[in-house]
Each structure stands twice: as C-alpha cells, then as structure tokens.
Amino acid sequence: MKALQDLQLFVRAARAASFSEAARALDLSPAAVSAAIKRLEAELGTPLFLRSTRQLRLTQAGEQFLQACEPGLELIHHGREALAQGQIQGRLHIALPSDLGRNQALDWLLGFRQLHPGVELRIQVADRLAGLLREQLDLALRYGAPPESGLVALPLAPDNRRVLCAAPAYLARRGRPQHPDELRDHDCLCFAIQDQLHRLWRFERDGQTLQVEVGGPLAVDDGDAVRRLALAGAGIAYKSALDVAPDLQAGRLERLCPDWLGEPAPLTLLTPERRSLRPAVRALIEHLQRHIATA
Structure with missing residues (x-):
C-alpha cells in the first residue's frame, strides 16, 4: 500500500502547498513526505512540484496528475468504507x-x-x-x-423441466390422463408468447420422444395466469417444475404422467x-x- 500512501501524501501536499503540513496531517516527518514525492516523480519521470525556500507549487504536470488522482482516491475511500461497514449497496x-x-x-x-x-x-x-x-x-x-x-x-x-399438472377438482371432473396421448381429449391451458401459441407439448421416456398437439378453450400470454387457471380447475398445465413446486408439495396441483419427462426448461x-x-x-x-x- 506504499504507492497508495504516496498518492495520498502528494494530494495533501498539493492542497496545503506544504510538505510540513501534509506530514503533520498524516503524522509523518517532512522527510518522509519529501521521499514519497521523489518516488512518485521518479516513477512518472517528471517533476510534480516547483520547490523554493519560500514557496511550494505544482508544475503543469503536477496539476494534471492531481486532477487525475483525486477522483480515484475518493473512490478508494468509499470502497474502504463499504468494506469496513460490511455493507453491499x-x-x-x-x-x-x-x-x-x-x-x-x-x-x-x-x-x-x-x-x-x-x-x-x-x-x-x-x-x-x-x-x-x-x-x-x-x-x-x-x-x-x-x-x-x-x-x-x-x-x-x-x-429443470416442464411437468404436467392439474388441480384435484379438474381431475375429479374430467378424469386423470394415463398417457400424454390422452391430452388430446382434455382442456389444456396453452401459453402464448411473442404471438405464438405453444400447443406442441413434448415428452420423452427411455429414449423415446413424443410430441402431442393439445388444445383447449383457454390460452393466455402470462405464465402466472396459466398457473392460476390450473389452480382454479380450468384445465391441465404444462409448467416449469420450479413454478409449481410449492403447489405440488401442498397438493393444490397433482403431477400427471410422471414416468414421462417434459421438455427441458x-x-x-x-x-x-x-x-x-x-x-x-x-x-x-x-x-x-x-x-x-x-x-
């Protein structure tokens, strides 16, 4: 962190126009401040201060370097504060x-x-x-x-994959499909996105793939609405397992044809x-x- 301390000393000295005042502010000796400035000047390859017995002032290069240093040191200060407080902001x-x-x-x-x-x-x-x-x-x-x-x-x-599911009320009224092919005879809740109706529901089992074209009287363009219609007993949904996990666990929805894997989601x-x-x-x-x- 010596390079960072050198930069801090440079900014202090430039603002105070005095090595001695910068040294007192940081509890250092004037010789330590002078040595830090010399290290910076040697690294940058240019003088940063014009020194005389009566006056200390920045060179043109020093003015430019000061303008570049101050915002960076302020950001470092804020970063240290955030770390010290243990806060994510x-x-x-x-x-x-x-x-x-x-x-x-x-x-x-x-x-x-x-x-x-x-x-x-x-x-x-x-x-x-x-x-x-x-x-x-x-x-x-x-x-x-x-x-x-x-x-x-x-x-x-x-x-994560899609799963077939329906409310107990729907299954009591319309029966439980035992195979994805039977979905053609049920009210399926289709999801529409970007003006396309998702009616082809895909499944796989033991290396076999199956595609079923479904239909029903209700189609919506909002995934949450599909779930709510399913909970209301309006039809069978083909949903992400993540979306309906709490409903399946609570028995509000029941999974159908569990031996068939739904399409990846x-x-x-x-x-x-x-x-x-x-x-x-x-x-x-x-x-x-x-x-x-x-x-």
Whole structure:
C-alpha cells in the first residue's frame, strides 16, 4: 500500500502547498513526505512540484496528475468504507418471469433486502424479454436457451423441466390422463408468447420422444395466469417444475404422467457482458442460487 500512501501524501501536499503540513496531517516527518514525492516523480519521470525556500507549487504536470488522482482516491475511500461497514449497496435492476417472479422470486428478493438493506431493487415482471434487453438491466432470470443478446448466461437450474399438472377438482371432473396421448381429449391451458401459441407439448421416456398437439378453450400470454387457471380447475398445465413446486408439495396441483419427462426448461441468469459484476450483483446471484437449489 506504499504507492497508495504516496498518492495520498502528494494530494495533501498539493492542497496545503506544504510538505510540513501534509506530514503533520498524516503524522509523518517532512522527510518522509519529501521521499514519497521523489518516488512518485521518479516513477512518472517528471517533476510534480516547483520547490523554493519560500514557496511550494505544482508544475503543469503536477496539476494534471492531481486532477487525475483525486477522483480515484475518493473512490478508494468509499470502497474502504463499504468494506469496513460490511455493507453491499447500490441499485439493481432485475427482470423476472411472471410466474416464478410473482410467486417465489419476490420473496427471495425481500429476503435479500433484509440481509442487505443498502441495496435498492428495481424489479420488472414479464415473460417477454425482447423489450427488456433495451433497459439497463443488471440481472434477468429466464427460462429456455439464452437469446443472442450480448448477455452473459449463467445456469441456475440447468436440469429443470416442464411437468404436467392439474388441480384435484379438474381431475375429479374430467378424469386423470394415463398417457400424454390422452391430452388430446382434455382442456389444456396453452401459453402464448411473442404471438405464438405453444400447443406442441413434448415428452420423452427411455429414449423415446413424443410430441402431442393439445388444445383447449383457454390460452393466455402470462405464465402466472396459466398457473392460476390450473389452480382454479380450468384445465391441465404444462409448467416449469420450479413454478409449481410449492403447489405440488401442498397438493393444490397433482403431477400427471410422471414416468414421462417434459421438455427441458433450464433457468438461466443473464447479465450484461460489458459490465464487471459489482459486489451487490455477485451477492444477489449467490442468494438466488441458494434458493433455487432448495426450491
């Protein structure tokens, strides 16, 4: 840290126009301040001060160097304060998919705020990502393959898949399908995204793949709405296992055809490649990873 101390001494001496005053402020000898300035001048290859018996003033190079040093030293000071206080601070802008966002991730983010009250969150809940990429996002959680967006993709739940599920009321009324082919005779809750209706539901078992075209009287463009319709007994849903895990555990929804694997729905965290990960961003990523692992 001697180089940093030399810079601090330079700024003190420049502002006080005196090596002696800078030495007193930092509890050093004038000789130590003079030696520090000489080290800086030797490293930079140019004089920083014009010295005389009556006056100490900056050279033109010294003025330029002072303007460059002061903002950097101020940032270092703030960084040290944050570390000393053990606080993670700043504003984070995060985008969440509708279902996971409203029903689980918001609670996770509230927990994060309790741990780090110095963080301010700006949250967007939406299933469409295209418009969000124009925003100044710090993080985005998204299902499926990451888009070609210039964002760095970090896997959070790479093995997550879709599952078939329905409410007990629907199953009591319409019966329980034993094979994915039987979905053609049921009310299936289709999800629409980017003006495309997701009607082809894919499954696999023992190396065999199956694609079923489903239909029903209800289709929505919001993942949370699909889940709510399923809970109301309106039909069969094909949802991310993460989205419906609490409902399955509580018996509000029942899983169907469990011997067939639904299509992959990996949960990915996206963050801008052009930015370094600030401490607050790193802390939030670790917080989300812990919750995803136990969901």
